[in-house]
Amino acid sequence: MTSSVSKGCFVFKSASKKRKRHIGVGGYLVDDSDENGCDRFTICQKLWETVQMNTEVIQDQLNKKVLDSLAEFIKKPGLACSSDVWRQRGSEIPTAALMLGVNVPDHAMTFRSLCNLLQDSVTPFVVSVHAKECAAVKLLIQKVLEQLMGRGVSVDEEQEDDTALLQKTQCTISALCQWYKTVTKERRRQENKCTQVSPKRKENLAKNDLPVVVIFKDFEAFNSQVLQDFILICSRYTQELPFVFIFGIATSPSAIQHRLPHSVSSLLCIEVFHSLSCTQHLASVFDKLILNSQFPFKLSSRVIQVLVGIFLYHDFSVQNFVKGLQFSMLEHFNSQPLSVLCCQKHEALLSAKILSKQNVERIRHLPSFMRYVETQEPQEQVRLLTNDEHVKEVCQKLLKNLHTYHKNYYPILQCLHSLTSSLPKFPLGKHIRELHVSCIEKNLWETEEYDSALQLLRILAKDELVAALRSCAEILKSANTKRMQNVLQQLEDFLGRLEALQGVSSEDSSGNGVVSAKMEYQRTDLFQLQKTLLEKESRRTKRMNPFEVLRSQVIDFIDSLVREYLTPAEFQPLNEVCYYSSSGVLRQRLNVTPRTSIQAALTHPFYYLKNESLKTNTGTISSAAPDLCIVYKLHLECGRLINLYDWLEAYVTVMSAAEDQDTNSEECGKFDSLKHARFIQAVSEMEFLGFVKSTKQKTDHVARLTWGVVILTERRWQLHRNWPVYGYLHCLL
């Protein structure tokens, strides 16, 4: 594919649209002689609702702080009146620069809640404008007026006639000024009617006119001339009309200064507000939805990597991440019939009791279950393979085990993360998601990173160790299984012993030179400390002091915890019920490659059309294929410029190859108008797809625009053997 198709935005609304269809028809999930499709669908729907609710709650929580401070900023009484009566200062428009991160589509939700918040608690006069609607100042002013005065009218029916008179010519800020005056007067009168306010408060009210908030949703996209003019105009009216601007900025605050000259930016009084970065947002979503034992649906390590990869490498969009999660949920419940067991514990146990014969058979075929069977006694094995009822019982037991595994897994994971996240160079990853991925992927304790992390832990200073263990204890307190309580007790026991050591070690340090030397090192870099300590240890076997003994006990204890609880999910029997693992499908769906799919469609039409007659060996051109495919394959053999006549001849030869066998070769070589027309159509389709382009260099020729694998290897280009390289590189030769 060429530039023509490659340029542009590719929007995909994968999951949400599909779901709508499901609700209407009852779902894809029901078909295919599948008795519990409906159940799966309801489970999926319920889960999705919790996901949605949780993400909204998270978003609200995260935005609360910045939104509140924004509201506070706007409420700030009489910004203009605060200092002396003096013109320049008064005509400065208070402006909030709201930093939102580079993913613009994600801002919509923030702005929605901001609008609601402002309208509820600060002022009814809130306008939000998009750059797209405001290509000129006129349109911008019109938009502002429409939104403000329209609102006023909808409240008060009587005024409707007035606004109908409002012609386009009067679409000015001064008209808005008039309107604002009448509205505030009206409001005052009503307020006075409602409550007999004391004269003092009346004064206050008069001073604190409700501000008119204008939100520029995408500041960068605005035409800077339009913005400048608008700001200039508004600054003329600040005395009568208390404007407040909010710039939604995706890049950095310096964008304001890049867009606006000094003469304009001197009219603004800019304050910067930072919303939470998207990575933090992702982390909290991750904590809530994925590292949560309450949420039965799980993702395998590969799937997590795909989703996080899309986030980090491509879009920084939390919304897309959640969409991806939703999609994988749908995929899982659609493709895995046993996902009927993927729900809360008691429900899962109930449905395990009434598993159908088919599903029991499916369980027997699960790889994890087969592995489990192999570990059993031969007698038990026979029972498991023959007795359905027994399988159901075992299944219940295994499900229980799976749930307890999860319940223990997450607290220990968090503990390990809190222990290792402060180590230098983060051997186990900065974020808990990295640790989680490596834990469910393989045996963590077999990795080098884990070894180096433990080594670093073994040389922790005492205060650091105590602090880390304290935070672990905090985490474990919230875990409510028996085993975790046991662990907590042991941990607290260690903590007690460490504290008891306090007095002893300080006595020791006064007498023991080695220890005091070590105390000095505590302040320095941990790596140096490690190095020197290792040297010392290699030189002579030092007698360990009580703290060191205790420390190694603690670390051994943690190691044992990791080995016990952080086993990969793959080894858990029945993990397929909860874990969605087909990362390939996910990647194909979420990170689409239009170019490769078009090429696949053209070279192997069978792949999409599923017509038996289209099955061909690679390298041959079948006449049964659509014209476009034939023309495409023929053009692959040409150079940069393609002679249309030669191309046509080749096409006709292919087409008539099939006919050749039964008719005489008399007609061969002559092309009837039908074939001619089909060829022309196919070529114009090629042009539409961007593979060829008409050229002025030679008549009767078209220029080829893409270069495939063949050309590459021929030319011994070492760049990207498997990815088609653009015509540009070819032209360079």
Next chain:
Amino acid sequence: MSHQKSFQYADLLSVLERVVDIMSAPDQYSYPSVFIYGHRATGKSHVVLSIMKDLELPHASVDCVECVSSGLLFHQVLSAFFGPDAAALLPRCPSLSDFVRLYKQMSSNSPATQTRYIILDRAERMRDMDFSLLPALLRLQELVNDNVTVILLSEIVWEKFRPNTGCFEPLLFHFPDYSKGKSLVQILSWDHHPSYTPELYASYINILLGVFFSVCRDLRELRHLAVLNFSKFCEPLEKGEAKESDIHKLWKNIEPHLQRAMQTVYLREVSSVQWEQQQMDEKEATTLRVLSAHAHIELPYYSKFLLIAAYLASFNPARTDRRFFLKSHGKIRKTNFLKKHEKTSNHLLGPKPFPLDRLMAIFYSVVDSRVAPTASIFSQISSLVTLQLLSQVGHDDQLDSPKYKCSVSLDFILAISRCVCVCVRLLDLLALSLVIQSQVVRQERSLFTAVSNLHLL
């Protein structure tokens, strides 16, 4: 306020005499159009409007920025002279002739007893409106046959206005800049604080001008700065550490503060509210976060590479691509590798447009890992365009071969590449392209310093 006005009159006496001359005989026909120009905040509109107010002359004052269409201008003029009812008679999209017709009709009902004035502020905007508007307004008197004068106020000279076809030449007036010693100090001193003596304030103004005069002559801005920093100036007095006569001590106290103000609040890097708050907090140590301090932008991983590729494509000549981005490029003789004009250019000339193909080719050779040409890669290009980090150039052939320019600075790219530089090769590439440009950058730097020195002088 009133004495300030009188002061300005005195300062601009020579100009004013002539202006007032024109307006002195209100019952006679005046000169059809007057053009007044001068720098920002030299008192053009202030003088004209206060003359209008003081002499109670009938006038319509219009700011041309507000007139997004000529209809608005007509509307405002008519409603100022004949009341809103007259303005309502204008058709929906009034043309110039509509305006003239209506004006004639109205003025025949109520003929002018004295000269009417139409004052058009920021008249330079008129040039963007209908091309016939300006010539017509210049001889409006003739057209409507009424005693009316159009006063144009602008920051730029008349030569930039004159249409190709020629027009009626208005009377020109120039408002000169305020001189440092005389007028600025005196004007600024009118704002003096009631609780301090005018002498103290005058000396404060002198100190302030000493710092700011080299960068700013805008009266409004200077007044703004004067009020912002005065409390700081008075601090030693309030604390009793200095007397009003200790000018030197006060100067020592305020000077560094003003210097800092020049770098921050004057450039609006820090808003004036924040500046005041900081002064109140008294904590010198708390450094305010300056706007341009957060220049760092978090970008997705591949977006960073795309931006780097775009930068390389924009600033390196296309001929050099083969050398930089191919592993087995042929030997190129060093002597004529770069043509003469290429050696001197690049950074001074600014970014050059490049086609999408070239961007992608460089991108693929810059990125270490294998990247599928997914839709999201391409959509990142368009989001970079909306973020104004890239800009799209040219309007023809948008679909087939869009062209882009990289619109970020070298520093920005270096910061980004430092973030992603797991791969040493990329740094090499940047370095390679920089070697070529370093010469140029050095030239550019020296040029910049020269320019800023000039400005300071």
